[in-house]
Amino acid sequence: MAPSPRDAAPGLQEQMNEISEAVNKTIMRLLPESDLPEAPLFEAMRYGTLNGGKRLRPFMLMQSAKLFGVDMARARRAAAAVEFVHAYSLVHDDLPAMDNADLRRGKPSTHKAYDEATAILAGDALLTLAFEVLSDVETHEDPRVRVELVNLLAKASGPHGLCGGQMLDLIGEKQEFDLGTISRLQRMKTGKLMAFACEAGAVLGKASEPMRKALCNYAYDLGLAFQVTDDILDVESSPEAMGKDTGKDAQAGKSTFVSTMGKDQARARAQMLVEQSKRHLHIFDNGRADTLKELADYVLQRRA
Amino acid sequence: MAPSPRDAAPGLQEQMNEISEAVNKTIMRLLPESDLPEAPLFEAMRYGTLNGGKRLRPFMLMQSAKLFGVDMARARRAAAAVEFVHAYSLVHDDLPAMDNADLRRGKPSTHKAYDEATAILAGDALLTLAFEVLSDVETHEDPRVRVELVNLLAKASGPHGLCGGQMLDLIGEKQEFDLGTISRLQRMKTGKLMAFACEAGAVLGKASEPMRKALCNYAYDLGLAFQVTDDILDVESSPEAMGKDTGKDAQAGKSTFVSTMGKDQARARAQMLVEQSKRHLHIFDNGRADTLKELADYVLQRRA
Numbered sequence: 334m335a336p337s338p339r340d341a342a343p344g345l346q347e348q349m350n351e352i353s354e355a356v357n358k359t360i361m362r363l364l365p366e367s368d369l370p371e372a373p374l375f376e377a378m379r380y381g382t383l384n385g386g387k388r389l390r391p392f393m394l395m396q397s398a399k400l401f402g403v404d405m406a407r408a409r410r411a412a413a414a415v416e417f418v419h420a421y422s423l424v425h426d427d428l429p430a431m432d433n434a435d436l437r438r439g440k441p442s443t444h445k446a447y448d449e450a451t452a453i454l455a456g457d458a459l460l461t462l463a464f465e466v467l468s469d470v471e472t473h474e475d476p477r478v479r480v481e482l483v484n485l486l487a488k489a490s491g492p493h494g495l496c497g498g499q500m501l502d503l504i505g506e507k508q509e510f511d512l513g514t515i516s517r518l519q520r521m522k523t524g525k526l527m528a529f530a531c532e533a534g535a536v537l538g539k540a541s542e543p544m545r546k547a548l549c550n551y552a553y554d555l556g557l558a559f560q561v562t563d564d565i566l567d568v569e570s571s572p573e574a575m576g577k578d579t580g581k582d583a584q585a586g587k588s589t590f591v592s593t594m595g596k597d598q599a600r601a602r603a604q605m606l607v608e609q610s611k612r613h614l615h616i617f618d619n620g621r622a623d624t625l626k627e628l629a630d631y632v633l634q635r636r637a
Numbered sequence: 638m639a640p641s642p643r644d645a646a647p648g649l650q651e652q653m654n655e656i657s658e659a660v661n662k663t664i665m666r667l668l669p670e671s672d673l674p675e676a677p678l679f680e681a682m683r684y685g686t687l688n689g690g691k692r693l694r695p696f697m698l699m700q701s702a703k704l705f706g707v708d709m710a711r712a713r714r715a716a717a718a719v720e721f722v723h724a725y726s727l728v729h730d731d732l733p734a735m736d737n738a739d740l741r742r743g744k745p746s747t748h749k750a751y752d753e754a755t756a757i758l759a760g761d762a763l764l765t766l767a768f769e770v771l772s773d774v775e776t777h778e779d780p781r782v783r784v785e786l787v788n789l790l791a792k793a794s795g796p797h798g799l800c801g802g803q804m805l806d807l808i809g810e811k812q813e814f815d816l817g818t819i820s821r822l823q824r825m826k827t828g829k830l831m832a833f834a835c836e837a838g839a840v841l842g843k844a845s846e847p848m849r850k851a852l853c854n855y856a857y858d859l860g861l862a863f864q865v866t867d868d869i870l871d872v873e874s875s876p877e878a879m880g881k882d883t884g885k886d887a888q889a890g891k892s893t894f895v896s897t898m899g900k901d902q903a904r905a906r907a908q909m910l911v912e913q914s915k916r917h918l919h920i921f922d923n924g925r926a927d928t929l930k931e932l933a934d935y936v937l938q939r940r941a
Contacts (some may be wrong), residue, residue, distance in 0.1 A: 370818065373795055374804040425761060430753035449734035450807050453757065457729060457764065458800040464768045465791035480772050480784040487769035492678055496762040500678040503754050514674065566688050 346625045352395050352412075353388040355405070359413045363466060377447045377455035378462075382420040385438040385576070389559075389628075390415045391439050393530040396624050397548050400617060401538020410472055411482060414463040421459035422526075424452050429501065432581070437575035452496065458549055460490070474537070481536055489529040498522025502587070510588040516557065526558035547616045552624065554610035559632050561603040565588040565596060566637070574637050607633045631632050649931045656699050656716075657692040659709070662736075663717045667770060681751045681759035682766075686724040686892045689742040689880070693863075695836040700928050701852050704921060707840020710735040712841055714776055715786060719834050722790065725763035726799050726830075728756050732921050735807065736885070745878035764794070778841070785840055800840040802826025806891070814892040820861065828860035851920045855929065858914035863936050865907040868893040869900060870941070911937045 360382055367375040391412035391470035398408035427434040427442035437444050467482045488494060498521030531548035567582050568591055582589045590599045607629045614622040664686055671679040695716035702712035731738040731746040739749050748756035773784045792798060802825030835852035870879060871886050872895055886893045894903045911933045918926040
């Protein structure tokens with residue numbers, strides 16, 4: 334079974350489902366089925382994106398936009414863009430030359446369902462589409478907002494973000510990393526895209542600099558907590574519950590938070606990071622940011 | 638030996654070398670060497686970009702910008718961005734799962750010099766960097782110009798451009814294509830990025846719509862002529878002269894202009910397309926576009 338948002342507080346759960354559905358509709362509209370000869374590319378793009386998934390990043394983006402009264406319809410395109418980048422990174426990371434993962438979200442990974450060439454191209458095309466969607470005049474956004482979103486997303490995804498993080502991850506198969514390097518790796522691989530999601534909501538809402546910063550810091554701490562719990566789940570959970578192979582880090586000889594500090598310390602660390610992430614949100618009064626705080630707790634408690 | 642601009646008229650040759658050098662400097666500045674643990678990613682990005690190459694697309698961009706009096710320093714960043722996208726597409730196309738090419742520009746292709754995972758990531762990072770470079774506030778361009786360039790580049794590179802073209806190309810290994818489909822494939826795979834290069838110069842120069850259109854049409858015809866001559870060179874030339882394996886299309890069973898219409902007809906077609914491409918430039922008076930016309934002739938006569 335594919336993992337779906339669950340184990341979340343009922344109110345949070347409902348909001349996550351709602352936003353997930355809304356963003357999926359936008360994604361489907363942006364990835365129409367095709368009867369062109371190159372249709373397999375479009376199918377693989379849909380397959381890599383619409384196969385379940387918790388839609389955490391779109392949720393962060395939409396909730397952060399909501400803090401500033403941004404119209405949800407406006408935020409949905411940007412939310413789809415961040416999910417395209419996330420999906421592209423999973424499609425490429427799963428390739429045989431990379432993490433060689435046959436399962437993703439409980440189903441064959443994209444290169445298994447199609448073939449390697451199609452998966453490489455579908456990833457490339459999803460990444461490109463993210464920039465097209467953000468920059469498009471159809472968004473009716475101020476060009477200043479559009480170009481800032483593009484630039485932030487590019488910085489979060491490039492050699493100093495996602496790509497650099499994945500490179501480090503691969504190097505980690507042959508080399509032992511200390512805690513500092515593991516943290517830097519995960520900040521690049523997970524934190525930066527989550528920070529983009531939160532910051533994008535603030536950019537759409539023309540938020541003040543301190544509020545932007547607070548949301549970024551929230552995302553960085555939460556991203557790290559997310560990764561620490563991922564490492565714990567990788568040793569504790571089953572492929573059935575996770576929807577992907579487990580125990581792969583140890584198998585690949587990768588240094589993780591768990592291998593470096595042990596399970597108990599890792600759990601304490603995740604707890605500490607979640608508390609810290611929530612504290613950044615104190616800048617928002619009257620419980621405005623309560624949903625994002627609940628999301629942080631959910632990340633800690635999730636079982637998949 | 639890596640192919641370099643040659644067989645061009647002496648004046649054109651000199652200008653191509655000059656622009657090639659200037660753009661290479663910009664590329665090197667945008668891809669600094671790194672002493673971070675993930676340095677192999679940066680090295681592979683440099684390797685995939687700075688390994689010779691004719692720099693045709695940067696040349697088109699710079700020449701088109703020059704038509705409208707755009708400062709060359711301004712145009713160089715955009716020229717580097719289009720070359721990043723071109724380089725990324727070559728790095729990914731050469732992968733074993735795609736065209737499985739061991740040689741590129743007379744040297745081992747990126748996945749041979751590094752490894753497959755690094756090549757995939759270097760391609761991803763180059764594509765992302767192109768969007769970062771175009772959108773960056775450092776360009777000092779009007780946000781409207783920046784976001785338009787990003788959107789045009791994304792459209793030229795995504796599922797309806799480069800990625801779609803490469804998908805069609807792979808499908809062509811298993812399926813015979815008629816001339817219409819081959820032309821559409823090549824328009825996507827080669828024409829769109831060249832059209833972006835020419836149009837970007839016009840966007841930087843805030844050119845009139847008819848002039849923009851003329852430059853795009855020039856690029857589409859020239860791109861097709863380029864591809865037809867490429868197909869001819871693939872059957873006529875040697876790996877030594879081309880700096881890459883030849884005869885690969887026939888080996889892969891791909892339908893090409895040569896396999897579909899024969900060498901003589903293909904040659905006549907290329908000639909016709911080059912004449913047609915030059916005619917689009919009649920809108921520019923006083924010989925202003927003569928260099929672009931000479932470039933068209935060069936494409937026809939090149940031997941590598």
